[in-house]
Amino acid sequence: xxxxxxEREFRHKGRKIAxxxxxxPSLPPLLLLHGWQDxxxxxxxxxxxxxxxxxxxxDFAGHGFSDWRAEGMRxxxxxxxxxxxxxxxxxxxxxxxxxxxSMGAGIASLFAGALPERVxxxxxxxxxxxxxxxxxxxxxILRDALLEWRDWAPRDERVFADxxxxxxxxxxxFTPLGEEAAAILCSRSLRSVPGGYAWTTDRRVxxxxxxxxxxxxxxxxxxxxxxxxxxxxxxxxxxxxxxVFDARLQSIGRRQFCRLPxxxxxxxxxxxxxxxxxxxxxxxxxxRQQ
Numbered sequence: 001x002x003x004x005x006x007e008r009e010f011r012h013k014g015r016k017i018a019x020x021x022x023x024x025p026s027l028p029p030l031l032l033l034h035g036w037q038d039x040x041x042x043x044x045x046x047x048x049x050x051x052x053x054x055x056x057x058x059d060f061a062g063h064g065f066s067d068w069r070a071e072g073m074r075x076x077x078x079x080x081x082x083x084x085x086x087x088x089x090x091x092x093x094x095x096x097x098x099x100x101x102s103m104g105a106g107i108a109s110l111f112a113g114a115l116p117e118r119v120x121x122x123x124x125x126x127x128x129x130x131x132x133x134x135x136x137x138x139x140x141i142l143r144d145a146l147l148e149w150r151d152w153a154p155r156d157e158r159v160f161a162d163x164x165x166x167x168x169x170x171x172x173x174f175t176p177l178g179e180e181a182a183a184i185l186c187s188r189s190l191r192s193v194p195g196g197y198a199w200t201t202d203r204r205v206x207x208x209x210x211x212x213x214x215x216x217x218x219x220x221x222x223x224x225x226x227x228x229x230x231x232x233x234x235x236x237x238x239x240x241x242x243x244v245f246d247a248r249l250q251s252i253g254r255r256q257f258c259r260l261p262x263x264x265x266x267x268x269x270x271x272x273x274x275x276x277x278x279x280x281x282x283x284x285x286x287x288r289q290q
Contacts, residue, residue: 005022008021010090012086015067015069016066018066022050028054030053031096031099032058032099032101035100036102037205039063039065041185042268058083061202062205065200068204075204076210081107093118096119097121098119102127105124106127108122109128113224123232123279126237126238126266129219131209132212133214142211155203158198158199163197167179170182180269184268215244228255231256232267234261235261236262
């Protein structure tokens with residue numbers, strides 16, 4: 001049975017975590033995680049193409065319709081992993097399929113490495129582990145974060161007179177997007193304010209991390225994943241050091257890899273059908289091997 005997309009809401013440590021869900025709840029569960037400064041709507045074109053799964057896509061804290069973190073707090077990647085566990089527990093999903101795009105792929109890999117018994121299969125879309133830093137860079141990374149946080153203060157938010165202007169701004173953002181894809185993301189990243197519309201995304205998510213995992217630590221998380229893994233690389237996606245990318249890929253024990261046409265948001269923009277087909281085939285193959 002195909003059900004319309006529905007809104008979900010979870011509570012964790014006093015905060016709201018918003019989500020979208022697709023398809024019959026009796027189907028096999030699939031939890032999807034979005035990228036940095038995106039939201040759950042990034043899967044609006046992909047999820048309908050995977051009708052064999054009950055899909056839930058959550059908004060990370062400070063993104064989409066989820067609450068911002070408390071005043072005075074920063075955003076740390078590992079705290080997002082904690083929220084993923086909270087949502088999975090609230091859904092009653094002891095073992096489930098997990099997928100993520102970009103930052104969401106990095107968070108998914110940390111979750112699957114730390115709690116491998118919870119993840120049945122894992123898909124990473126144009127992302128392979130979290131952003132890392134060299135150990136010798138740690139002092140300068142912390143210095144930059146300390147000074148940035150010390151000087152950070154709320155400021156007047158950017159207000160767009162109409163939604164079309166916000167869509168244009170998103171199209172020209174840190175990753176170029178087609179108009180339809182940008183409009184889909186904006187449907188969940190704008191709120192009405194006096195004079196027009198403002199972003200729902202917390203500006204604090206743009207602040208630099210105070211500490212990053214090393215490449216050795218990232219590879220350790222990837223090596224700890226016991227589930228079959230599909231890595232989808234966009235032909236026009238984020239550039240990556242080939243040696244680093246290959247080392248990460250080789251760290252995964254049970255892996256499949258494919259390249260698909262499109263940019264960083266290929267699952268939403270140019271190639272949602274191809275991404276869905278690759279995921280569906282991967283899930284079927286993994287099921288046959290288990």
